[in-house]
Amino acid sequence: MKRRDFIYLTGMGAAASMLPGLPVMGNPIDPAQALERVDVGLKKQLADVALNAARSKGATYTDVRIGRYLNQFVVTRESNVQNIVNTESYGLGIRVISNGSWGFAATDKMDKDSIAKAAETAVAIAKENSRLLTEPVQLAPQKGYGEVSWKTPIEKNGFEVPIKEKVDLLLGVNDAAIKSGANYITSLLFLINEQKYFASTDGSYIDQDAHRIWPAFFITKIDAATGKFETRNTLSAPMGMGYEYLNHRPQDKITGGGGITLYKGRYDMLEDAKAGGAQAGEKLKAKSVEPGKYDLILDPSHLWLTIHESVGHPTELDRVLGYEANFAGTSFLTLDKWESKKFNFGSKIVNFVADKTQVGSLGAIGYDDEGVGCGKWDLIKDGILVNYQTIRDQAHILGLKASQGCCYADNWSSVQFQRMPNVSLQPGKEKKNIDDMIKGVEKGIYIIGDGSFSIDQQRYNFQFGGQLFYEIKNGKIVGMLRDVVYQANTQEFWNSCVEIADSNDYRLGGAFGDGKGQPPQSNSVSHGSSTARFNGINVINTARNIG
Amino acid sequence: MALLTKEEVQALLKKVLSYSKADECEVNLNGTDSANIRYARNSVSTSAKVSQTQLAVSSAFGKKLGIATINEFDDASLEKVVRRSEELAQLAPENPEHVSFLGPQKYDEAITYVPETANITPRLRSDLVAESLKVARDGKAVAAGFLEDNNGYSAMMNSKGLFAYNTSTNTNFSITVRTEDGRGSGYATRGYNDVRKLDTKRATQIATEKALKSADAKAIEPGKYTVILEPAAVAVLLENVFFRLDARQADEGRSFLSKAGGGSRLGEKLVDERVNIYSDPLNPELPTSTWSGDGRPQEKVSWIEKGVIKNLSYSRYWAEKKGVKAVPGPDAAIMEGGTKSLEELIAGTKKGVLVTRLWYIRDVDPQSLLLTGLTRDGTFYIENGKIQYPIKNFRFNESPIIMLNNLEELGKVERTVSVESNQNYLLPPLKVRDFTFSSLSDAV
Numbered sequence: 001m002k003r004r005d006f007i008y009l010t011g012m013g014a015a016a017s018m019l020p021g022l023p024v025m026g027n028p029i030d031p032a033q034a035l036e037r038v039d040v041g042l043k044k045q046l047a048d049v050a051l052n053a054a055r056s057k058g059a060t061y062t063d064v065r066i067g068r069y070l071n072q073f074v075v076t077r078e079s080n081v082q083n084i085v086n087t088e089s090y091g092l093g094i095r096v097i098s099n100g101s102w103g104f105a106a107t108d109k110m111d112k113d114s115i116a117k118a119a120e121t122a123v124a125i126a127k128e129n130s131r132l133l134t135e136p137v138q139l140a141p142q143k144g145y146g147e148v149s150w151k152t153p154i155e156k157n158g159f160e161v162p163i164k165e166k167v168d169l170l171l172g173v174n175d176a177a178i179k180s181g182a183n184y185i186t187s188l189l190f191l192i193n194e195q196k197y198f199a200s201t202d203g204s205y206i207d208q209d210a211h212r213i214w215p216a217f218f219i220t221k222i223d224a225a226t227g228k229f230e231t232r233n234t235l236s237a238p239m240g241m242g243y244e245y246l247n248h249r250p251q252d253k254i255t256g257g258g259g260i261t262l263y264k265g266r267y268d269m270l271e272d273a274k275a276g277g278a279q280a281g282e283k284l285k286a287k288s289v290e291p292g293k294y295d296l297i298l299d300p301s302h303l304w305l306t307i308h309e310s311v312g313h314p315t316e317l318d319r320v321l322g323y324e325a326n327f328a329g330t331s332f333l334t335l336d337k338w339e340s341k342k343f344n345f346g347s348k349i350v351n352f353v354a355d356k357t358q359v360g361s362l363g364a365i366g367y368d369d370e371g372v373g374c375g376k377w378d379l380i381k382d383g384i385l386v387n388y389q390t391i392r393d394q395a396h397i398l399g400l401k402a403s404q405g406c407c408y409a410d411n412w413s414s415v416q417f418q419r420m421p422n423v424s425l426q427p428g429k430e431k432k433n434i435d436d437m438i439k440g441v442e443k444g445i446y447i448i449g450d451g452s453f454s455i456d457q458q459r460y461n462f463q464f465g466g467q468l469f470y471e472i473k474n475g476k477i478v479g480m481l482r483d484v485v486y487q488a489n490t491q492e493f494w495n496s497c498v499e500i501a502d503s504n505d506y507r508l509g510g511a512f513g514d515g516k517g518q519p520p521q522s523n524s525v526s527h528g529s530s531t532a533r534f535n536g537i538n539v540i541n542t543a544r545n546i547g
Numbered sequence: 548m549a550l551l552t553k554e555e556v557q558a559l560l561k562k563v564l565s566y567s568k569a570d571e572c573e574v575n576l577n578g579t580d581s582a583n584i585r586y587a588r589n590s591v592s593t594s595a596k597v598s599q600t601q602l603a604v605s606s607a608f609g610k611k612l613g614i615a616t617i618n619e620f621d622d623a624s625l626e627k628v629v630r631r632s633e634e635l636a637q638l639a640p641e642n643p644e645h646v647s648f649l650g651p652q653k654y655d656e657a658i659t660y661v662p663e664t665a666n667i668t669p670r671l672r673s674d675l676v677a678e679s680l681k682v683a684r685d686g687k688a689v690a691a692g693f694l695e696d697n698n699g700y701s702a703m704m705n706s707k708g709l710f711a712y713n714t715s716t717n718t719n720f721s722i723t724v725r726t727e728d729g730r731g732s733g734y735a736t737r738g739y740n741d742v743r744k745l746d747t748k749r750a751t752q753i754a755t756e757k758a759l760k761s762a763d764a765k766a767i768e769p770g771k772y773t774v775i776l777e778p779a780a781v782a783v784l785l786e787n788v789f790f791r792l793d794a795r796q797a798d799e800g801r802s803f804l805s806k807a808g809g810g811s812r813l814g815e816k817l818v819d820e821r822v823n824i825y826s827d828p829l830n831p832e833l834p835t836s837t838w839s840g841d842g843r844p845q846e847k848v849s850w851i852e853k854g855v856i857k858n859l860s861y862s863r864y865w866a867e868k869k870g871v872k873a874v875p876g877p878d879a880a881i882m883e884g885g886t887k888s889l890e891e892l893i894a895g896t897k898k899g900v901l902v903t904r905l906w907y908i909r910d911v912d913p914q915s916l917l918l919t920g921l922t923r924d925g926t927f928y929i930e931n932g933k934i935q936y937p938i939k940n941f942r943f944n945e946s947p948i949i950m951l952n953n954l955e956e957l958g959k960v961e962r963t964v965s966v967e968s969n970q971n972y973l974l975p976p977l978k979v980r981d982f983t984f985s986s987l988s989d990a991v
Contacts, residue, residue: 220801330725540944
């Protein structure tokens with residue numbers, strides 16, 4: 001997560017900058033304008049200008065992305081609306097291979113001369129930098145799809161919902177939290193629409209329309225006398241859905257341990273805020289955890305982030321090969337472990353699937369940003385490492401005949417590269433629910449919601465916090481805990497996974513802000529799981545006094 | 548559109564304002580040309596050049612505000628964007644916290660622009676990378692690096708007579724060198740407004756040396772250690788202090804600067820008295836813009852003086868409510884140091900750990916500003932004033948406030964770059980006692 005961008009956006013940080021200065025969020029626009037689409041015929045014409053210009057300058061491969069990236073933020077705190085902003089970022093990025101080297105240029109000037117000049121710049125960069133190459137780029141073959149399109153299957157476009165309806169929802173959420181005990185609450189609705197057009201010299205012209213939504217809140221409860229405070233964040237997940245995510249239904253709710261309501265596929269924001277206000281108060285009075293070994297029962301609203309960091313990232317092939325060594329890091333899942341076909345990543349019940357097609361997920365898309373049709377494949381099978389995540393210029397390294405379709409750029413102005421698909425833990429095969437699992441634990445902690453997170457650059461050592469921590473003694477929840485984080489080694493952790501609830505409990509979590517690359521780019525990705533149990537995990541106490 | 552001069556910008560923004568019918572109107576304009584080369588496995592990977600310009604118009608009717616932007620600059624488009632922002636303002640609910648735009652301000656002339664950086668050629672970029680690659684290849688090591696440069700301007704004007712314009716250039720470089728067998732790794736980072744100061748060869752030599760020396764790391768027990776943090780490690784810890792000096796959060800009781808019983812710790816001594824932290828837009832080694840995003844002048848501000856919290860940053864709304872000066876948050880930060888080099892700090896250390904950089908820094912508890920993260924790319928054990936051997940990386944759990952109370956020594960200040968935020972700072976290496984390492988990591 002690009003933490004600082006988010007802090008700026010919500011005005012929660014010290015340096016809350018004014019909106020026109022936000023570098024990665026695009027330009028504010030009129031809501032009505034967001035609904036006007038760029039004509040696909042025009043996009044094809046502009047793309048052909050770029051393809052032809054690059055070819056005439058000596059490019060041996062070219063792809064063009066014309067992107068219109070729309071965001072809407074409605075941000076409130078307590079009884080005030082802080083920001084209502086529609087942003088747009090529209091422009092063209094052109095990527096070429098010339099002299100065996102990649103070159104890229106981008107422009108927001110959408111006239112034919114500016115586009116041709118960008119193509120020329122991209123080729124010039126490729127030629128200049130070919131002197132720095134050790135071996136030429138090898139692209140996995142890819143058939144052209146002709147003129148095709150794809151759209152997120154939404155029921156209700158969030159951009160079409162009146163601003164007033166959104167403001168009323170959020171102010172209602174704030175009111176509910178304050179009434180149940182919160183001192184402060186920031187709530188927001190964040191909508192994304194990526195209108196992406198891709199064309200390449202392979203003969204593809206792909207028009208796509210992806211939608212995402214994230215309703216969220218952040219509650220603070222203060223004890224003025226002691227100067228202590230606690231926070232409770234939303235239990236929602238960002239989703240690859242329309243506004244229907246907020247139309248909650250009884251069948252989309254799950255009762256977790258201790259009677260907590262958890263959300264599956266739809267979200268009741270008002271109910272969660274009401275519960276959150278009270279729980280923030282309970283957290284202030286909760287018992288500080290005794291450090292030591294515990295059996296952990298991890299809810300999907302928490303476990304998604306542990307999956308993201310400890311499974312999603314180390315199976316990225318660009319990290320394994322060293323392409324991210326200078327920033328995000330490399331990976332402990334080296335090629336020899338994959339080649340051995342017996343590297344014991346996790347226990348036998350641990351199965352992870354990469355999936356770019358899962359309905360409702362953030363990573364769902366028809367074709368990736370280098371024109372490859374998307375699919376689904378195993379990463380960890382019965383606990384064994386069996387595959388990675390690849391793009392076209394890496395596929396040959398694994399002996400694959402085609403890319404797995406993991407290429408993504410967060411904007412028309414960004415160079416596309418390997419990004420994480422949805423990576424999800426498959427549900428347990430035996431019928432089992434959360435209560436069954438808690439009953440079997442003698443000394444444990446049940447964790448709900450994501451909190452603090454950190455992992456090393458090869459993805460061995462991690463530390464995670466959460467939102468709600470419940471102490472389990474002899475099969476029963478006995479009260480709330482605070483100051484809890486757990487630390488583990490990835491391989492040891494997944495080998496300590498002894499139980500996974502069945503598919504009735506399977507839920508998605510995820511993030512809009514998966515950060516990687518230089519300059520850094522954001523990726524949206526979901527991670528599904530059912531509640532899972534991990535035995536003997538090291539828990540530390542985080543309480544400190546700064547005087 | 549090519550980068551515009553001050554006169555061209557002034558004429559353009561006056562034209563935009565002439566279309567306004569709102570109570571108040573404010574216009575922001577930004578243009579940038581940026582370019583980069585990325586490399587890994589001793590070979591170039593990606594490289595890009597991007598040009599962007601954006602115009603944002605904010606229109607206010609009373610306490611109702613609307614914002615719209617455009618990137619076309621013909622007269623019809625300019626008028627359209629003004630109308631659109633006015634329509635949005637009329638649709639928006641009143642925000643009781645909205646403050647009227649600022650009137651004319653006086654700004655110092657910024658010193659952030661260096662023509663040589665603005666005029667970097669593709670050949671110079673590839674030369675800088677070629678020099679870096681040669682060092683790594685000659686050392687039989689593997690380099691991954693990133694070189695980027697930006698050249699741009701930002702400007703604002705409003706209906707109350709405010710005008711601000713600034714040009715700036717900068718270049719950031721970072722390099723990670725690993726041994727061929729992946730058992731050693733080293734790092735260096737540099738940031739300058741003036742590309743002529745950038746020595747990619749020297750930086751890569753340092754990273755290569757660290758890589759070669761860090762192979763065969765030994766595991767030592769986690770626990771509390773005296774550490775020497777290089778400036779790149781200091782940056783990622785202390786920027787969590789620099790960016791959290793917000794008065795409102797402190798006054799509201801939800802900051803490490805909040806006080807039991809209410810109010811903030813402004814004026815209290817919070818850390819060692821040798822700690823002096825300030826921001827200064829005209830510092831020649833770290834120049835920044837002389838105005839903030841909402842038009843307030845950026846001046847030299849002391850944030851922590853002799854360990855005392857001297858100033859907090861205020862939004863204009865909160866300052867008005869509290870009846871104090873609305874000091875904007877810093878764009879960069881400078882910490883005063885001492886006279887000793889890193890080598891001299893090591894020479895004066897009986898037992899300790901040298902930390903090249905820290906990685907994946909995240910909040911654990913905002914109450915105490917407890918942070919977690921890991922050492923990376925060169926961690927060494929020091930005994931009797933000498934580096935004895937490389938050690939395995941640690942996870943730490945530590946608060947920069949506790950750390951600044953456990954200060955042993957400050958070294959000579961240098962400009963460094965945060966890997967977390969990409970911000971540049973002027974910081975000394977710090978020697979700190981009782982730094983808490985909580986577990987070992989196998990990562991190299």
